[in-house]
Amino acid sequence: MLQPKETLIFDFGSEIYVWSGRDARKTNGNYAKEYAKKLAKNGFSCQEAMFGCEMRVERPNWTILRHLHQGIQDILFSSKFWDWQSSELKHMMRTPVVVDKYACLTPQRRDPEDQAGALASRLRASEHPAPSLNLENFDFERETKDVITEDIRFWRLKDEELEEIVRWQYRIQLSGIRRLNNGEEVERETGRERLAYFYWLGRETTPKQQGLCALKLSYMAHNMPHVRQEQGAELPVFLELFSGNLVIRQPEQKELFFVVRGSAKPECSLEQLAQIWPLRSHAVYLEAKEGQPALLHVGAHCQEVHVANGLRMAELLSMDGLCTEGKPASLLQGDDPRYEWVIAKGRTRAPRLFRLYDVDGHEVTSNQYHPSAVAAFPHAQTQLRDTILVDAGGALWVWSDGTPSTHCLDTATRYWHGREGRCTVVEKNNEPAEFKALFQEWNNWPEDAENTTPGKPTPPIGRLFIGTRLHKYLNDEDFGKEFGMSPKDFDALPAWKQNRMRQEAKLF
Template identity: 25%
Template sequence: VLVFDFGSEVYVWHGKEVTLAQRKVAFQLAKHLWNGTFDYTNCDINPLDPGECNTLIPRKGQGRPDWAVFGRLTQHNETTLFKEKFLDWSDTKSCSKKNGDSVVVVENKEMRSGDCRPYDASLMMSVVQMPVKTILDGVNVGRGYGLVEGEESRNFEISTLSVDVWHILEFDYSRLPKQSIGQFHDGDTYVVKWKHMISTAVGKRLHSERIIGPGKEKCCYFFWQGRNSTVNEKGTSALMTVELDEERGAQVQVQQGREPPCFLQCFNGGMIVHSGKREEEEDNAQNDWRLYCVRGEKPIEGQLLEVVCHCSSLRSRTSMILLNIPKASIYLWHGCKAQAHTRDVGRTTANQIKEQCPLEAGLHSSSKVSIQEFDEGSEPSGFWEALGRRDRKAYDCMLQDPGKFNFTPRLFHLSSASGEFVAVEFMYPAREPNMPCFWWTTIMRFTCGRAGGLKRVKAQGPLAFDGTQTGSVPWKQCFITAKNERKTPKSYLIHAGLEPLTFTNMFPSWEHREDVAEITEKEAEVCQQIILVEDVLSRLCKTTYPLADLKSRPLPEGVDPLRLETYLSDEDFEKALEMTRSEYDALPGWKQVNVKKAQGLF
């Protein structure tokens, strides 16, 4: 019998073989828990009010609220609400034959025990080379400009007619003036109206040029949401989009850092994402210097992201723009590993600032902006004065690195939550095939690996990622070993909150969470920033343990608590369970559990 207390839900669960006396005792104890005092003052979240929306619900009190759930569940008759509490709930699946008889299909025993099949990592090697597609009203607009191939190999010419932008307040909105179009803040939300023309392109037989035929006007509404905008503002932006959409055009949600190229091209390389909120511009204008990171694969899609004005914000694989507001001067800094197309994007964005003199950047229409361009390693003294002092150790400086870095890092999310170990690649929405891209998005809250284009990856044998560290039960006995025909590259395991510079500098900005770092540092096993994966595997893949280690708590790292008997040597197995492995395997599942319980191995 088990009693589960989820705060707002308390359940008494019992197996099929439990006696009536045991059920009565468990029910009485659960009722005592239900009617007794609760205290969540030391918890990060109050389970009775996770969102902290109701001030009338205390963190400490007597008895549960009237709306809370008290239930009794029996084996194989659990409710969906109860099952959803578990990441690895294993259930039977029923299907019907044609004659109406019911057949029960039980999931594979290996899968139930927490195992997952090794992933065929060769599937991760294929690189998507298809052009970016954005479907609006059933039409592929591609990158939002130029020739786009449609259905049946018909070509279309996409051209922009007009762009309008509205700034969304919490319960209102206001239209931005023309000079402010392209100026965003990461704490705000905006609605962008893109009016464009889709024309049919007809090619001549004897010549390669194409004749653009009559077109059709289309309209699309993007509601852009800054990563620091409030939930209310995000909801209002969606509602205002519906209200503003008089043409009944396509409506597309755009999250900061995941802008599609058809959105970026609306601003001709002049999009800037400032930090803070538009209403707080007076506070933001107090600083004389601003530092922006260059993003984008093509000049027309270029954008700038404001980062902290400090040496630690520099990135050797891209370009940066340092703006001196009082002097109206721009330092265009190119990292030593920045590709040619990245430098072109940087020049375009710098010229856009010079031409537009946006008020949001602290400039005005009469400002005469000057641009000074230079590479990493040859910075003028004024550049370092703005960043505090010259400190190349504050970022991952690559001046001494002989590598060309002309490849695109690839990011995969690995999971076995569905019962099957899979890898899903996160693609940069504005990627350009055959063009190296530095990063995927603005900020990542999970870890990824650094991989070159020639690296080969192969699934090979079992790996366990300890569930006590990741907060989930899966990932047991699955691993991926990186291989190269000439040399095996090293793979590293890093922990949340303790990421090294070589990892965090793969992203345009990184939010360091002190609270996460403190939690990670409390783990006894975490004593350094990076660990070789092969060292972790040798420890986690240990197959045999002494009987005393399996009976002690906590269990050794990587041990599956549901299969403790599999870690015993043949001698310890017969000594502990008083039978051979073949005799044990011949027993039904419920008898195996009882045998393990009697010997303290469950």
């Protein structure tokens, strides 16, 4: 009887219902409500008494008038039908079953240690996804085949006029085109002409400039795809448009200091450093001065691909007149006393970042990540938030902007189980130099951030968390310093003695 397109009125005397199906017209529902109000005023036609009230003339003042929609449960209305299919109605009509009164008060919860173990196993087994860009239902990955670039144009935003936009004109090659008579492959055919606009935003651009650039681009080509690219986080498909010759620098400067970025020749780029930080031992830097040959500063733990890219980019700078021609001089770490170097201890490959929540976590992806894991700086400092696991290959860092939870510490311990290297907790604003070296640049956190006293030494894992069972996160050496005994002797003590010692050590 109850159909999706119907609007029905049910008059049960003391209860009047207007029922509307999910596909019923709204106007029919409004008419039905007006008619139901008139029914409530005109009284009930039955001469029998209901609920002790005689309704020969008018209904009682407690008459119920409701408008119901299909899918919304109303127990009074549904109880009028003997065949109503509803779990609530069945529960109301069936005989109660005697159960333990405490059974429903104890929800089933997973063991926190099992949750941490499952999350750690999932993070260890995961692989970093390949950076890609989807344009018009086509995924552009690193060194995508069958894509022909036909034209590239550039614009630059100067004041409020759009004079740096990259216009990319390309075709997607259709492979497998053969002759019908002999099956020989003929000249490649291509699909339709396509356009895409990249708008690149420098690190020092203001929000006003960024918005103005996007606005001007929308006026220029509002029907074309627009791809936002930020300095330091460019996609491989964007870098490949420059064939490994992208140089990011300030104009009209005669002394330049660059860091060499990129894990492969087509993705290579030079980025000028606004401030010369302590140089990272796993990176390569290029110094250019007008009228002098270029200097290549080579870290002790850098990769060969970075050195090769640095030598090639030095030739490019000489062609642009930023330095004199000739083979650049290569200086190894420590050869030039003007610059300080720092070693990222435990870094054996490009680090991977995992962001942890209360009971879950995921990987912080990077457009600079390469399968060879040779990227010098795949992540930026700005990506640190909440609690982050930083897997540097030979060391695990647990960075947190506050007190890390026991779940995060358990996850970190299980994630690092069986691997060599130290697992260390890092508190925001108290990062050691070897941790800062994992990033290309490091700036002090804002003063209004919740930080502890600067200069506090970095404790081992677990020492920063104020909670229960924290002593289990200490290694044997730290445990002996805190309690003056081995973990085995500590476990043999009575419970009250253990609690008092943990309180004195602020590990309770």
